[in-house]
Amino acid sequence: MVRTLSIVIVTFGSGWILMGLEILAGRMLAPTFGNEIYVWGSIIGVFLAGLSVGYVLGGVLSKLWPSAWGMVIILLLAAGTLLPVGFFYGWIADGVEQWGWSVRWGSLAAAAVLFLPPSVLLGMISPYAVRLTARRMETVGLSAGLLYAVATVGSFLGCILTAFYFILWFGIRTLVFFSALGLVGLALVAAVAHARASR
Amino acid sequence: MQRPISEWRIGVGMLLWVGWVGLAPPEPCWAQKILLEKESLYHYIRVVEEDGVRRLQFRRGGVDYDESAIDLQEPARFQLHYYRLMMASLLHCPEPKRALFIGLGGGTLPIVLRQYYPNIHIDSIELDPEVVEVARRYFGLREDERMRVYTGDGRVHIRRFVREGRSYDLVFLDAFRGGYIPYHLTTKEFMELVHRLVGDAGSVAANLRPGFESYHYQRRTIAAVFRNQWTYGQQFNVCVIANNHPQPPTKQQLLETARRLQKEKEFRFDLPSLVSEGARQNDYQTEGPILTDDYAPTEVLRTIPKE
Numbered sequence: 001m002v003r004t005l006s007i008v009i010v011t012f013g014s015g016w017i018l019m020g021l022e023i024l025a026g027r028m029l030a031p032t033f034g035n036e037i038y039v040w041g042s043i044i045g046v047f048l049a050g051l052s053v054g055y056v057l058g059g060v061l062s063k064l065w066p067s068a069w070g071m072v073i074i075l076l077l078a079a080g081t082l083l084p085v086g087f088f089y090g091w092i093a094d095g096v097e098q099w100g101w102s103v104r105w106g107s108l109a110a111a112a113v114l115f116l117p118p119s120v121l122l123g124m125i126s127p128y129a130v131r132l133t134a135r136r137m138e139t140v141g142l143s144a145g146l147l148y149a150v151a152t153v154g155s156f157l158g159c160i161l162t163a164f165y166f167i168l169w170f171g172i173r174t175l176v177f178f179s180a181l182g183l184v185g186l187a188l189v190a191a192v193a194h195a196r197a198s199r
Numbered sequence: 200m201q202r203p204i205s206e207w208r209i210g211v212g213m214l215l216w217v218g219w220v221g222l223a224p225p226e227p228c229w230a231q232k233i234l235l236e237k238e239s240l241y242h243y244i245r246v247v248e249e250d251g252v253r254r255l256q257f258r259r260g261g262v263d264y265d266e267s268a269i270d271l272q273e274p275a276r277f278q279l280h281y282y283r284l285m286m287a288s289l290l291h292c293p294e295p296k297r298a299l300f301i302g303l304g305g306g307t308l309p310i311v312l313r314q315y316y317p318n319i320h321i322d323s324i325e326l327d328p329e330v331v332e333v334a335r336r337y338f339g340l341r342e343d344e345r346m347r348v349y350t351g352d353g354r355v356h357i358r359r360f361v362r363e364g365r366s367y368d369l370v371f372l373d374a375f376r377g378g379y380i381p382y383h384l385t386t387k388e389f390m391e392l393v394h395r396l397v398g399d400a401g402s403v404a405a406n407l408r409p410g411f412e413s414y415h416y417q418r419r420t421i422a423a424v425f426r427n428q429w430t431y432g433q434q435f436n437v438c439v440i441a442n443n444h445p446q447p448p449t450k451q452q453l454l455e456t457a458r459r460l461q462k463e464k465e466f467r468f469d470l471p472s473l474v475s476e477g478a479r480q481n482d483y484q485t486e487g488p489i490l491t492d493d494y495a496p497t498e499v500l501r502t503i504p505k506e
Binding site for chain 2: 027030031032033034035036037090097103167168170171172173
C-alpha cells in the first residue's frame with residue numbers, strides 16, 4: 001500500500017514539475033527570442049518530443065530493470081539537468097541565438113538544448129510506474145489509466161498554479177531550483193517504494 | 200433534375216439562421232464600415248472606418264481596443280488622445296534625426312512625425328505581419344530608405360540593432376497587445392538595451408497605462424536605467440519621457456522649447472499646453488520591486504487596480 005502510494009506521489013509530482021517547467025520555459029526564452037507564437041510552438045514541441053522518447057526509454061528500462069531504484073536514479077538525473085537550466089538559461093539561449101538561425105529554428109534549438117534532457121527523463125517515469133504497480137494482466141489497463149490520470153492531474157495543477165500564482169510570487173530562477181529540489185524529494189519517495197519492495 | 204430539399208435540412212438551416220441572428224452582435228446604428236476583420240497569428244484584427252477616420256482595433260476579452268486611428272485626408276489631425284502625448288517627446292528632443300518605434304500599429308505616429316520632420320530617419324518594429332499589411336494598405340504607410348519597417352519581436356530586433364551599433368535620438372515604446380505590454384518589453388534588461396540605443400543623449404517615450412499596480416513597477420524599472428522622467432497626460436494613457444541628460448530642463452525651459460517648436464513646425468496640436476498641463480516628475484510609488492527578466496508578473500499585475 002505504502003509502495004503504491006509512493007509511486008502515485010512520484011507520478012503526480014513529476015507531472016506537476018514537468019508542466020510547471022513548460023510554463024517557465026516561455027518566460028526563459030522570451031528575452032532572447034521574443035514572445036512569438038513560434039517560441040511557444042518550439043517549447044511545446046520539444047516537451048512532447050522529449051516525452052515520447054522518454055516513454056520508450058522508460059518502457060525499455062522498466063523491462064530490463066524493474067526496480068524502484070531505476071526511478072530514483074531517473075529523478076536525480078532530472079534534478080541534475082535542471083541545475084544548468086536554472087543557472088545559465090539566459091546565456092544558453094543567447095548563445096544559441098548567436099548561431100544566427102531564424103527565430104523559429106533558433107528557439108527550437110534553444111528549447112531542445114535546455115528542455116529535452118529533463119523532459120526525456122520525466123517521460124520515463126510513467127511507464128516505470130505502470131510496471132512497478134501492475135500486479136496482474138487483467139488490471140494492467142486499469143492501473144495504467146489511473147497513473148496517466150494522476151500524472152495529468154499533476155500536470156494540470158503544475159501548469160495552472162505556476163502560470164497563475166508562482167510566477168507572481170517567485171522569480172523564474174527560484175522556481176527552477178524549487179523544481180530541482182522537488183525532484184530530489186520525489187527521488188526520496190521513490191526510495192521508500194524501493195525499501196518497501198525489498199522487504 | 201432538382202431534388203427536393205428534405206425537411207431536416209430546412210430545419211437545420213433555420214436553426215443556424217436563428218442562431219446566427221441571435222448571436223451576432225447588433226449592428227451599430229452609426230455609419231461605421233468594417234474594412235477588414237481578420238484573425239492574425241497574434242490578434243483578432245479589425246479595421247473600421249467612420250467619417251473618413253480609420254481605426255485599427257485588437258479584440259481582447261470581448262473589447263475592441265483602438266490601437267491606431269488616422270484621418271486619411273489629414274493624418275496630422277490626431278484621432279487618438281495619446282498621439283499628442285507622445286509628441287511631448289519633442290520637448291526633450293526637438294531635432295530628432297533618427298527615431299525608432301517599437302510597436303507600429305497602423306503607423307500614424309511615424310507618418311505624422313515624418314510630415315513635421317521631412318528628413319528624419321524612422322525605423323519601426325512590428326510583431327504582427329498582418330498589422331504591417333494594415334499599415335500599408337489602410338493607413339497609407341509608404342516605406343523607403345528613411346522609413347523602414349521590421350517585422351518580428353521588438354526585443355529580438357533591438358538586440359540585433361545594439362549588436363550592429365545602431366543609435367537613435369528617440370525611441371518610442373508603444374507595443375501593446377490589446378491593453379497590455381508584453382512582459383519582456385518592460386523589464387530592466389530590456390530598458391538597458393534601449394539605453395544602449397539612445398545613449399545618454401537620446402530619449403525614450405513610453406506609452407503607459409496608469410491606474411494599475413503594473414504602472415508603478417514600470418516606472419520604477421525605467422528609473423533604474425534612466426535618471427530623468429517626465430509624465431504627460433493623466434488618465435488611461437500617459438506618455439513617460441525618460442533620458443540620462445546631465446542637466447534636466449526646468450518647466451520654464453520646456454515651455455520655451457515648446458513655444459519655439461510650435462512656431463517653427465506649426466503643429467496641428469498645441470505643444471505648449473502639454474507642458475502646462477503635464478510635465479510631472481515623480482507621480483508614482485518610488486519604493487518597491489522592479490521588473491526583471493527573472494521576475495516580471497506584469498500580466499497578472501495588469502489586472503490588479505492600484506488601490
